Amino acid sequence: MVNPFEAAQDDSAEFDRLADEIRLDPTNYEKTYAFIRLASRLGYDEEAISALQRLLMFNPDLARARKELGYLYAKLGADTSAAVQLKRALDAPNLEPEQKAQIEAQLPDIEEATKDKRLFGSLQIGIRSQSNANYFPAGGLFGVGGVQTSSLARQRSDANTFELAQGGIDWDFLGHGGPTLEMHGLIYATQQFKLPEYDVALFAGSVGPRFEIAPGLTVKPYIAGAASILGDINYLNNGGAGITFRKNFGHDFSLEPGFEYRSLYVYNGGPQLWNIAAHTAATLASGDVYTGSLNGFHRFSDSVRLEGRSAYSRANAVVSSQSSDAIDVQAMLHFEFNPPLQEIPRRWSIAPYARFMQTAFDSPNYLVDPWRARRDDAWTWGAALDAPIGARWGFMGHLEYLRNYSNIQNFRMNDFSVVFGPVAKF
Amino acid sequence: MKMLPAFLFAAWAAFAGAALAETVGNVGAVNQSAEASGRKLSVGAGVGQGERITTNADGSAQIVFLDKSTMTVGHGSSITINKFVYNGSQGVGAQSATLAKGALRFVGGAVSHSEGAKIETPSGSLSVRGGMAYVCLNCQEGTVFASLYGEVTLTNGRFTVSIPPGDMVRVRPDGSFSKPYPIPPNILAMLDARFASATGQRGGASNPPTDSGVQLGNARMQDQRPWNGLDYLGAFWAGGQIVQSQSNANNQSSANTVRVLTTPHGGGSVRPPPCNDC
Numbered sequence: 001m002v003n004p005f006e007a008a009q010d011d012s013a014e015f016d017r018l019a020d021e022i023r024l025d026p027t028n029y030e031k032t033y034a035f036i037r038l039a040s041r042l043g044y045d046e047e048a049i050s051a052l053q054r055l056l057m058f059n060p061d062l063a064r065a066r067k068e069l070g071y072l073y074a075k076l077g078a079d080t081s082a083a084v085q086l087k088r089a090l091d092a093p094n095l096e097p098e099q100k101a102q103i104e105a106q107l108p109d110i111e112e113a114t115k116d117k118r119l120f121g122s123l124q125i126g127i128r129s130q131s132n133a134n135y136f137p138a139g140g141l142f143g144v145g146g147v148q149t150s151s152l153a154r155q156r157s158d159a160n161t162f163e164l165a166q167g168g169i170d171w172d173f174l175g176h177g178g179p180t181l182e183m184h185g186l187i188y189a190t191q192q193f194k195l196p197e198y199d200v201a202l203f204a205g206s207v208g209p210r211f212e213i214a215p216g217l218t219v220k221p222y223i224a225g226a227a228s229i230l231g232d233i234n235y236l237n238n239g240g241a242g243i244t245f246r247k248n249f250g251h252d253f254s255l256e257p258g259f260e261y262r263s264l265y266v267y268n269g270g271p272q273l274w275n276i277a278a279h280t281a282a283t284l285a286s287g288d289v290y291t292g293s294l295n296g297f298h299r300f301s302d303s304v305r306l307e308g309r310s311a312y313s314r315a316n317a318v319v320s321s322q323s324s325d326a327i328d329v330q331a332m333l334h335f336e337f338n339p340p341l342q343e344i345p346r347r348w349s350i351a352p353y354a355r356f357m358q359t360a361f362d363s364p365n366y367l368v369d370p371w372r373a374r375r376d377d378a379w380t381w382g383a384a385l386d387a388p389i390g391a392r393w394g395f396m397g398h399l400e401y402l403r404n405y406s407n408i409q410n411f412r413m414n415d416f417s418v419v420f421g422p423v424a425k426f
Numbered sequence: 427m428k429m430l431p432a433f434l435f436a437a438w439a440a441f442a443g444a445a446l447a448e449t450v451g452n453v454g455a456v457n458q459s460a461e462a463s464g465r466k467l468s469v470g471a472g473v474g475q476g477e478r479i480t481t482n483a484d485g486s487a488q489i490v491f492l493d494k495s496t497m498t499v500g501h502g503s504s505i506t507i508n509k510f511v512y513n514g515s516q517g518v519g520a521q522s523a524t525l526a527k528g529a530l531r532f533v534g535g536a537v538s539h540s541e542g543a544k545i546e547t548p549s550g551s552l553s554v555r556g557g558m559a560y561v562c563l564n565c566q567e568g569t570v571f572a573s574l575y576g577e578v579t580l581t582n583g584r585f586t587v588s589i590p591p592g593d594m595v596r597v598r599p600d601g602s603f604s605k606p607y608p609i610p611p612n613i614l615a616m617l618d619a620r621f622a623s624a625t626g627q628r629g630g631a632s633n634p635p636t637d638s639g640v641q642l643g644n645a646r647m648q649d650q651r652p653w654n655g656l657d658y659l660g661a662f663w664a665g666g667q668i669v670q671s672q673s674n675a676n677n678q679s680s681a682n683t684v685r686v687l688t689t690p691h692g693g694g695s696v697r698p699p700p701c702n703d704c
Contacts (some may be wrong), residue, residue: 016514019494023451023452023454023490023492023494024452024470025470026452026453026454026455026469026470026490026631027469027470027631027632027633029635029639029641030641032635033640033641033642034641036642037641037642037643040645044494046494046495046533046534046535046556046557046558046575047494047535049533049558050454050488050490050494050495050496050533053488053496053498053531053533053621054454054455054488054490054496054629055635056622056623057454057455057457057486057488057498057621057622057623057627057629058455058623058628058629058630058631058634058635059623059628059629059631059634059635059636060622060623061637062635062636062637062640063637064637064640064642065635065640065642068642071647073574074647074648074650075647075648076558076574076575076591077575077591077592078558078574078575078591078592079592079650080592080608080609080610080611080614081574081609081614083611084611084614084615084618094637095637098644099644102646102647106647106649106650109649109650109651110650112650113650114592114608120651128662133669134673134676134677135669135670135673135674135677136673136677137677142677142678142681144678144681144682144684149681149684149688150681150684151677151680151681151684152680152681152683152684153676153677153680153681164658164661164662166657166658166661176593176607176608177590177593177606177607186661188661188662188664188665190665197676198669198672198673200665200668200669202661202664202665202668204664215577215588226664228665228668230668230669230672235668235672236668236671282671282672282674282675283667283670283671283674284667284668284671302645302648305652307654307655307656309656330656332655332656332659334652334653334655336648338644338645338646339646342644345646346646346649347646347647347648347649349653351655353655353656353659355663367678367682368678380663382659384655384658384659386653386655396658398659398662402666410674410677410678410681411674419662
């Protein structure tokens, strides 16, 4: 069993040893390449850049070294330098086709990053399969007014097709160095095979300027909104505003605290029973939601990075049984790796993730259980795959298991889902 | 005669001082002509504190310091290594150099990441903390200071400017600095050309590296805009939450119906009071 701490110490000692050796014997290329590989892996990018610059002084036509130099410049955010080096490498007649394909896959994004107006987007079409598409309780039993009963309904598995479009524009509207207007949006739609009443269409967007208020520290006030259709009727709509701060600690670590207010409007239509809206047992209800959040990003190494999000929300609905406090914690660990074929120009990544969401309602819902206020502890575990095939397209998918541990049997449920489909990125 | 031993001692001390001048780095690559304190530079040769390195119109040299930082001296340049102190065990020290003419490319190492490095020029003093920078004095585009990465600040006593990564600053004739602006690709190419080996030059390597011998692996680049997985999942989770919310209500309605149908008449109703504002 390798001790990670000892392994890191060994790497560091090897890095120092190689650095000393090639300083005294700069034309020992075998050790120079070993040093560059190790420096890149350990994140000593400037040291690797120095060694590559030296190799290019020995041989300016060393296209492979020039490509690597461009790659390291891009990694550090020196996009113009990266583009200059990568274009020169691309023009070199002696660079292998797969190396050129790697450059061609990344160069448009690197050049885009140097512009004042930066567009980005993706479109995925795919299939999702769920073991419990109607989120039916695991035991099949319900409390009705505190009395246990069964239901005419039953758990239904189903599959759906879906379309997911995400995109946006970041615009330095006052020119370079000024604030950036960030406009981001998404459209998500599903078509169930057996349960069309659960077809969803979701539209969401946000817009706001991001200002740098200190080196590495930005602030972004924004407005945001969303609308949705469930079945064929309007369901959840919301709108609000927020403010978020982002502090970058170098290139590999950032924190983003924020606060947001949204007004929720849930359409109160649909089938009615005893004059009571069908949404009485729903978790979503019209009202106000206040959210404090803290998001983070950390790149542990060239190929491992972590995304994390946490939020506390207070939802005030018209009735106290639908008002709630919620805690939401999400984490995703990305492992990036080389694809199985030489011809595939981009990295693949597999990303295990987990989410915990606790929702505690203020008071009991008398129609369900007059003595206990509902409290859900929902756990989600999964793994996502991003597998680019070409420069601009590939496949994405995820496996996910959701389990809700509610204190009320009506809401104790689990669901296993699989999502997969081709994706285009631009 | 009494003066002779003192004179011999002084001469020996001066000789020993020069011979044992602490090596602060080595020559990584060199295109002739490049000299350090009058001696021709060669690949791997030591460079000491206080040494002045000069290059002619064809010359260039990369100096690799003990902290792994490098200074590449461009064509037609003169630079003096004022100070280099490095505590390897703690990764701290001090680093400063004076560029009297020509061009310099600096890539930071341990010292610049801790205490910062300083490059003095006739136009101003450049502080580099953990980064990469270019200086080009009286180039065809004038005097230029550029930052590729890290915290780079230029000051001349009267003016101070912070140069963001990817930006450059020009020195105006009155000694003031322009506002930082993105380095145009043609200027960047011009700067790089100041340090590049010309046709036929090999940086001092008798046997230069070739493409067939490159051992850099085949690792793909990091994506410029890394995949934001939680944003991606967020759409599925939001859609799922909408369905779950409504299906909870639908499932409950079905259970309510069963409860009504199975409740004996007069045996206690679960029928709730009307609720028009739910």
